[in-house]
Ligand code: SF4
């Protein structure tokens with residue numbers, strides 16, 4: 001049974017949070033995998049412009065300091081997005097990382113300037129950088145997710161480490177529609193779509209599903225919430241793809257995984273809208289097993305996640321991840 005280490009922030013501690021986090025990593029023996037001269041990447045999400053829910057850079061700085069103490073080299077990384085925004089091209093992504101406080105360590109886009117630099121592993125288009133490193137630390141914000149129910153480590157690995165072509169393949173079956181009754185014709189989606197898939201037809205808009213990549217960006221910027229996906233149909237396919245990609249990313253790799261159950265928002269850090277949290281802060285969990293880790297986090301906020309998207313079964317990603325050898329769903333909690 002996999003061990004999941006838990007720093008419960010609902011408890012009172014005499015030490016400060018960074019000392020407790022260090023104790024958590026010590027207890028998990030997280031740094032045992034880092035050897036002298038290793039090249040170590042920290043995979044994270046720096047948050048879209050306007051989002052403030054992403055993992056606080058102060059925690060990430062601590063991880064870089066601990067890795068450097070092992071006399072290893074470390075940098076931060078993420079891939080470019082399918083949707084338009086400040087992260088869809090490497091130079092803009094790097095600039096935003098600095099603006100969001102990730103300025104203490106190099107930040108490198110994993111899939112090249114345009115998101116097309118990848119290596120094919122078991123049919124999955126994985127950003128090349130992940131095949132060039134010795135060790136991987138995956139830092140994830142655990143929260144709700146509009147097409148997977150929740151997003152945690154499996155999502156961060158599967159979707160987050162895929163090059164654009166891989167993201168496209170995973171999203172290909174989910175396409176949005178515009179509700180004419182609620183659309184206020186502000187045309188923001190039309191200006192926003194990188195793929196020119198939003199078309200003006202007389203007095204209304206339509207989405208051309210042949211051009212649409214299913215990136216979901218238009219939905220996140222629509223002020224009237226008039227754009228909807230049929231997630232129940234697409235969700236299982238996306239979750240399966242994410243699990244398959246996660247398996248390809250960590251193949252033959254030594255990695256450690258950390259989830260933050262803090263700022264538990266209904267949507268992922270790609271959203272720049274301000275939304276009420278779906279659950280109070282709980283804490284920080286980590287493990288060498290990404291599936292056990294996500295299962296443990298899901299169990300802690302199951303009610304909030306299930307109420308958020310009753311039409312989605314988020315256990316699909318957990319069961320496929322187990323099937324594809326990413327990890328085990330059975331776990332045991334070790335609290336500090
Ligand atoms: S962004 Fe939303 S409200 Fe504005 S035109 Fe597009 S669908 Fe309509």
Ligand code: SF4
Pocket residue numbers: 083176192193194195196197198207211212213214215216217218219
């Ligand atoms: S129409 Fe399709 S491709 Fe364009 S922003 Fe929306 S989901 Fe993305």
